[in-house]
Amino acid sequence: MDKPLLSMKGISKYFNGIKVLDSVDFTLNKGEVHALMGGNGAGKSTLMKILTGVYQADEGEIYIEGNKVTIKDANDAKNNYISMIFQEFSLIPSLTVAENIFLAREPKNAIGILNDKKSIARTREILKEMEIDINPKDIVGDLGVGYWQMTEIAKALSHETKILIMDEPTSSLTEKETDVLFKIINKLKKKGISIIYISHRMDEIFRICDKITILRDGKKVATEQCNQIDMETVIQHIVGDDLDKSFEWKERYYSTEGTPVLEVKNLTSGSKVKDISFQLYSGEILGIAGLMGSGRSELARAIFGIDPINKGEIYIKGKKHTIKSPSDAVNAGIALIPEDRRLQGLILDYSVKENTILPILSKLKKGIFIDHRKANMITEKFVKRLNIKTDHIFKTAKLLSGGNQQKIVLAKWLANDPEILILDEPTIGVDIGAKTEIIDIIRELADSGKSIIVISSELQELLAVSDRILVIHEGRNVKELKRKEIHSEEVLQHAIQGH
Amino acid sequence: NQNKSNTENSSSDQNKSSSEAPASGPITINKEISDDQLILSKGPHGETAVSAKTLELTEEEIAKIKQGNYKAAIVMHYAGNDWSTAQIDGLKATFERMGIEVVAVTDADFKSEKQVSDIETVLAKNPDIIVSIPVDPVSTAEAYKKAAESGVKLVFMDNAPQGLEHGKDYVSVVSADNYGNGVAAAEIMAEKLGGKGKIGVIFHDADFFVTKQRTEAFEKTIQEKYPDIEIVARGGITDPNDGEKVASGILTKNPDLDGLFVVWDVPAEGALAAARTAGRDDLVITTIDLGTNVALEIASDGIVKGLGAQLPYDQGISEAILAGYALLGKETPPYVAVPAYKVTKENVLDAWKLVYHKEAPDSIQSAAK
Amino acid sequence: MAFDWRNYIVYIAFIGVLIYFSVTLYDEGFLSTSNLLNIARQTAMISIMGVAMTFVISTGEIDLSVGSITALSSLTAALALQAGFGLIGGLAAGLGTGLLVGLVNGFLVTKIAIPSFLVTLGMMEAVKGLAMWITNTAPVPIVHSTFNYLFGSGDIGPIPILLIWTVVITVIGHILLKKTAFGRQTLATGGNEIAAKYTGIKTNRIKFIVFLISGLMAGFAGLLYAGRMHSGRFTFGEGDELSVIAAVILGGTSLFGGVGTVIGTVFGSIMIGTINNGLIIMGLDVSQQMIIKGLIIILAVAFGRKTLKK
Amino acid sequence: MAFDWRNYIVYIAFIGVLIYFSVTLYDEGFLSTSNLLNIARQTAMISIMGVAMTFVISTGEIDLSVGSITALSSLTAALALQAGFGLIGGLAAGLGTGLLVGLVNGFLVTKIAIPSFLVTLGMMEAVKGLAMWITNTAPVPIVHSTFNYLFGSGDIGPIPILLIWTVVITVIGHILLKKTAFGRQTLATGGNEIAAKYTGIKTNRIKFIVFLISGLMAGFAGLLYAGRMHSGRFTFGEGDELSVIAAVILGGTSLFGGVGTVIGTVFGSIMIGTINNGLIIMGLDVSQQMIIKGLIIILAVAFGRKTLKK
Numbered sequence A: 001m002d003k004p005l006l007s008m009k010g011i012s013k014y015f016n017g018i019k020v021l022d023s024v025d026f027t028l029n030k031g032e033v034h035a036l037m038g039g040n041g042a043g044k045s046t047l048m049k050i051l052t053g054v055y056q057a058d059e060g061e062i063y064i065e066g067n068k069v070t071i072k073d074a075n076d077a078k079n080n081y082i083s084m085i086f087q088e089f090s091l092i093p094s095l096t097v098a099e100n101i102f103l104a105r106e107p108k109n110a111i112g113i114l115n116d117k118k119s120i121a122r123t124r125e126i127l128k129e130m131e132i133d134i135n136p137k138d139i140v141g142d143l144g145v146g147y148w149q150m151t152e153i154a155k156a157l158s159h160e161t162k163i164l165i166m167d168e169p170t171s172s173l174t175e176k177e178t179d180v181l182f183k184i185i186n187k188l189k190k191k192g193i194s195i196i197y198i199s200h201r202m203d204e205i206f207r208i209c210d211k212i213t214i215l216r217d218g219k220k221v222a223t224e225q226c227n228q229i230d231m232e233t234v235i236q237h238i239v240g241d242d243l244d245k246s247f248e249w250k251e252r253y254y255s256t257e258g259t260p261v262l263e264v265k266n267l268t269s270g271s272k273v274k275d276i277s278f279q280l281y282s283g284e285i286l287g288i289a290g291l292m293g294s295g296r297s298e299l300a301r302a303i304f305g306i307d308p309i310n311k312g313e314i315y316i317k318g319k320k321h322t323i324k325s326p327s328d329a330v331n332a333g334i335a336l337i338p339e340d341r342r343l344q345g346l347i348l349d350y351s352v353k354e355n356t357i358l359p360i361l362s363k364l365k366k367g368i369f370i371d372h373r374k375a376n377m378i379t380e381k382f383v384k385r386l387n388i389k390t391d392h393i394f395k396t397a398k399l400l401s402g403g404n405q406q407k408i409v410l411a412k413w414l415a416n417d418p419e420i421l422i423l424d425e426p427t428i429g430v431d432i433g434a435k436t437e438i439i440d441i442i443r444e445l446a447d448s449g450k451s452i453i454v455i456s457s458e459l460q461e462l463l464a465v466s467d468r469i470l471v472i473h474e475g476r477n478v479k480e481l482k483r484k485e486i487h488s489e490e491v492l493q494h495a496i497q498g499h
Numbered sequence B: 001n002q003n004k005s006n007t008e009n010s011s012s013d014q015n016k017s018s019s020e021a022p023a024s025g026p027i028t029i030n031k032e033i034s035d036d037q038l039i040l041s042k043g044p045h046g047e048t049a050v051s052a053k054t055l056e057l058t059e060e061e062i063a064k065i066k067q068g069n070y071k072a073a074i075v076m077h078y079a080g081n082d083w084s085t086a087q088i089d090g091l092k093a094t095f096e097r098m099g100i101e102v103v104a105v106t107d108a109d110f111k112s113e114k115q116v117s118d119i120e121t122v123l124a125k126n127p128d129i130i131v132s133i134p135v136d137p138v139s140t141a142e143a144y145k146k147a148a149e150s151g152v153k154l155v156f157m158d159n160a161p162q163g164l165e166h167g168k169d170y171v172s173v174v175s176a177d178n179y180g181n182g183v184a185a186a187e188i189m190a191e192k193l194g195g196k197g198k199i200g201v202i203f204h205d206a207d208f209f210v211t212k213q214r215t216e217a218f219e220k221t222i223q224e225k226y227p228d229i230e231i232v233a234r235g236g237i238t239d240p241n242d243g244e245k246v247a248s249g250i251l252t253k254n255p256d257l258d259g260l261f262v263v264w265d266v267p268a269e270g271a272l273a274a275a276r277t278a279g280r281d282d283l284v285i286t287t288i289d290l291g292t293n294v295a296l297e298i299a300s301d302g303i304v305k306g307l308g309a310q311l312p313y314d315q316g317i318s319e320a321i322l323a324g325y326a327l328l329g330k331e332t333p334p335y336v337a338v339p340a341y342k343v344t345k346e347n348v349l350d351a352w353k354l355v356y357h358k359e360a361p362d363s364i365q366s367a368a369k
Numbered sequence C, D: 001m002a003f004d005w006r007n008y009i010v011y012i013a014f015i016g017v018l019i020y021f022s023v024t025l026y027d028e029g030f031l032s033t034s035n036l037l038n039i040a041r042q043t044a045m046i047s048i049m050g051v052a053m054t055f056v057i058s059t060g061e062i063d064l065s066v067g068s069i070t071a072l073s074s075l076t077a078a079l080a081l082q083a084g085f086g087l088i089g090g091l092a093a094g095l096g097t098g099l100l101v102g103l104v105n106g107f108l109v110t111k112i113a114i115p116s117f118l119v120t121l122g123m124m125e126a127v128k129g130l131a132m133w134i135t136n137t138a139p140v141p142i143v144h145s146t147f148n149y150l151f152g153s154g155d156i157g158p159i160p161i162l163l164i165w166t167v168v169i170t171v172i173g174h175i176l177l178k179k180t181a182f183g184r185q186t187l188a189t190g191g192n193e194i195a196a197k198y199t200g201i202k203t204n205r206i207k208f209i210v211f212l213i214s215g216l217m218a219g220f221a222g223l224l225y226a227g228r229m230h231s232g233r234f235t236f237g238e239g240d241e242l243s244v245i246a247a248v249i250l251g252g253t254s255l256f257g258g259v260g261t262v263i264g265t266v267f268g269s270i271m272i273g274t275i276n277n278g279l280i281i282m283g284l285d286v287s288q289q290m291i292i293k294g295l296i297i298i299l300a301v302a303f304g305r306k307t308l309k310k
């Protein structure tokens, strides 16, 4: 066989003396789709950041087509035809889609004047090829998370690339967009481009990958051809021991008698939520399904008092509430776990603890002071309960891996013990082990009488957790399905697509 | 003895209502200002000063000027002190009597580039007269030249811009006797110290004609006339708010200091605070310009013992008169000075009246008793 | 957490400056108690406004109007005293002035959503104009000796009252920022306003309060200027906004919000004051003082503190 | 994107101010060509420094040293001319001074990683001190008539050369920011520095260049002051940093970086200049001028532009 396109040998990396990568070997062949898997904080992103020059390895070497290379920054990576769709931080919110896609390699004329027409046209082509409906002239900051992700992908694709790294590219995509992405991946593969694909979604891995490498706690534990390994084994490698398989729906009992805990009547907000009504009972888990941009997040935001409500009413335990701000919502016992943890969920520069106690400051008062002993105790409790991988509770949130960041957002609101919990894409970037844990926690909470709304683009997850599913299409609730009535993913898929 | 005559002169007129400019009759500066005071300052080109007391506009002349419906603008270097306020008041009151409309008053905040802009802007209103004090004689010269070329009569306070010629480009320069004021401050200092001791000087650390003259006069007088007084410390300021910091520093370094001269009243207030803080109630501070706070301190026999006062209101009147001369085509002297006035506790109330053309505020009145 | 000395650069720099002047200016009285207390007096107003500004900057906003507020409130207090409203009257006038301007700032920033830089820049001009206008630039003397004693001129034993005020305000400010929910929420607002809002923090209310505090403390600084100078004057506090902001940033608060330290601010303020004082005692020209002061400020942080950088 | 008139508030406000003064001051010569050209002359330096500052602020940094650079470069240029180095010598001295300070600023911000607020605050002091020191605060006259003509005092036909410079620099600045890769990368650096770095932008180099440009333009403004005033002086440009930043923010550039507009800045500068001019012609007291100017600045943006808010 030829020399592999890429081989990383004996890569080790320390952060503050803690080893996060331990002599990892990784090989990638031409035209291969290679899955990189592992639990949250296993070191996947770090390994890839070393490959793209964001970090430097403390030990180990990188070879491309047999030649040793050093990659010190993004330009070295570019020169080696490596591009990456980052899990975080890689678009400039104040620039347009086209400007972002062509950033740092803008087409220009002989005297250096930018040719924006060209970049817009090129962007339009790329987006068309990807079958995404985004205006190249839109400011990225005004777009939703899903569109960010698509823009990121378009950006990576617009490069001349030999190695394309995708770090959880589908985490904010719906089924439909995911299909589009997979089509694109197949096309690229045919062109001989190699892809490193990081994801926590098992089914995806088996759909598109040729090879799979699994990291655990910074060590490589396995590399296998996909067709020679089964899901069980993969999960076992990731988690390290047997996973209690609770990723299946279990019928739960709760009462729909009496007054609902939350009743939304004819809610209209902004341009995306139109006349939505539903009820939510104590102990119930209500799933909300819909396409990207169907208005699910907006619905959650309106209920939580972030977006102003134009029309309609909200009743909590039969009592009408006017919710004008998140603090009104919090006082009414509502919590929202937002879809964008970096922007809406966390103060990235703050520690795990500081983030966790933020909603419960008023409960932590000792006189006028904050009771730090209690605060530490609560934080420790949730770090343990959610299995958050952090050196200590004082670690800065942005230094945690993506999945662990998501868990902090969860911890933050669980600590506040809300009556009604709205989770918008709660398992984005969360590993298979933790996903199961989160689903368990959601069920536990419901069993203890809390009312829960789960918004998710992952149908499997939605089906696993919901007692009832509300389907939203273009801002209206078009269907309400009892879980029992849904016999397969296809049924739900059809409902979502609106036919 | 000049000082004596001064005191006599003004105290004898105490009950006369000397404040407002009379509504009729010829215009002159305050008649009570003593005549025999020797003016020590020299003009910007070394001219000998003509006393402002010699200036006069007769009723006929005033009537003639009134027919012209003239317009005047006042372009200040800085408008935020009692001196400027009094000067502007004097100018406005006199111009009003002359039937001249004051169309603009500007404040350059000590920035010459702002002053240049102000001159340009004011010229848009086509004034016949500009009364102004240049922030800096060099950098503003061009703008004044342009104004002169467009036919505006320029009357300057204190200093004339470089390269402008009397008679051709400008009407006259009216100055306080800054040199004389420096001498007055030195004399009060010497008197209060009994001609002996160690003193400090807080000077204006900038190239500014007026303040340089004062410090020079003070230091020269001390050195030449009072050999037993030694200047042991000098500290510069550019920001008047720094008076306290610099004075504190000087007092720290020289705990045995007997006296302190501060180049004008605002930083002197800072020096006063520093002296109070240091518990140096025996320190003698002298300064220049009769500001409200130092007047109060003098009146209550505090740390500030006396000062050389300018007569800004009358300086304003003089400038207005000279503008009138120019409008009438009369000959004007190149350099006119308003005498310096030595102020101590004894004459502070009269001094106030003389300087501001109104009674001293109650606080000073009661302190002086 | 690992100890990073670069987080303490303001303290290290301060001690460095202190030692340097102590050695070179030993014979010149730099280390005398009276001189050290002078530094405390001279920096009190900047420190006190700095404490409040730490809150403002921690939320990611800025308040340029503090210098002008100081001037206006020294005048309103002096006028109230002159008019015979007594100690309480003067106090109320001065603090009320500050509070009122703070209220307007807060309203415009939070309700009308104008960037605080522009709001407070406009207010800086307008309030300064007002201060010049109410007495036509004339200073107003204050003869109320209790007022002068309490706010600026007095000593309790050897300790200047200004120092006591500084300590009191610093301690309150430190506790408020670091130990109370309000402080946490202030920092969170600056750290990530959207996330803070999603957490149920009323970020606009926090900002509003923070501008009130800043106005109030600027008003208080105005009283202290008035008491120290036995008068009110429109030039008091001129340019202080920049010194105050410099002290805050030097102390380690991030100009982009989210990170703030009251103690750092006060040390920043005292450090600048010590440099000023030492250089004056050295007997340098104003120009030399400025050159050296500028360089020290840069050097003091040139060791490069990570957290200082956004 | 939908047209949002609030993005154009500076233009609307400017037109409003213009119309107001045109109507009320019609008889007073406000609308005369010579007065309008005066406004252009008076705002030229702020506009030109503003163009450069737009770049600095777009990267999320700030440059407080521009006012001091202006003073120093007016002096170095004047001294070079006085020493007989001729037009080119004067030009080189003035621009070189600006470039040098910009270089130091850029170095300290990017290599030593000191926050630009502190670096340029320190430099503002130090450079001002230097300007005072080199001639001991004395102004230096310039008799070189070509220099004076070209940089500040001349007119070409009825058009002041200052206006031509303003237009030239504005056009170059606009093209650089909006039409070149450098400009795009400048905005990206301010929009999200980490993301920009991930994309392969040398953000430190961008910042460095931006400080060079700012220094250079401040040096150029110094030449213009010198040519306009036929002299160099240490007070030129005093406080200009604030006017420049105000113009930039008023124009719609975000203080937090990422969003910048050169044309907006120049309109911001001209608007402030027009207000200054109009209020003086109105014949108001200085204090009244300040009050009204402050209020207009606030009102001008009170309509609330969304993008202005971070």
Ligand SMILES: Nc1ncnc2c1ncn2[C@@H]1O[C@H](COP(=O)(O)OP(=O)(O)OP(=O)(O)O)[C@@H](O)[C@H]1O
Pocket (backbone or CB within 6 Å): A015, A016, A020, A038, A039, A040, A041, A042, A043, A044, A045, A046, A047, A087, A389, A390, A399, A400, A401, A402, A403, A404, A429, A431
């Ligand atoms: N800059 C940093 N400083 C300190 N620790 C870091 C830093 N970056 C990453 N880490 C730590 O390194 C470990 C590996 O993180 P990494 O982001 O590579 O995980 P991951 O496998 O991508 O996880 P996820 O699936 O959750 O994204 C984590 O424990 C994380 O906290």
Ligand SMILES: Nc1ncnc2c1ncn2[C@@H]1O[C@H](COP(=O)(O)OP(=O)(O)OP(=O)(O)O)[C@@H](O)[C@H]1O
Pocket (backbone or CB within 6 Å): A142, A143, A144, A145, A146, A147, A290, A291, A292, A293, A294, A295, A296, A297, A298, A339, A455, A457
């Ligand atoms: N085309 C668009 N232009 C501008 N903003 C958009 C656009 N589409 C979505 N957004 C914004 O993006 C955010 C989230 O949108 P998102 O696409 O996530 O839609 P959603 O209806 O919440 O559904 P989902 O949760 O399925 O993604 C919202 O702030 C929304 O206003």
Ligand SMILES: [Mg+2]
Pocket (backbone or CB within 6 Å): A044, A045, A046, A087, A167, A401, A402, A403
């Ligand atoms: Mg990751």
Ligand SMILES: [Mg+2]
Pocket (backbone or CB within 6 Å): A144, A296, A297, A298, A339, A424
């Ligand atoms: Mg969504």
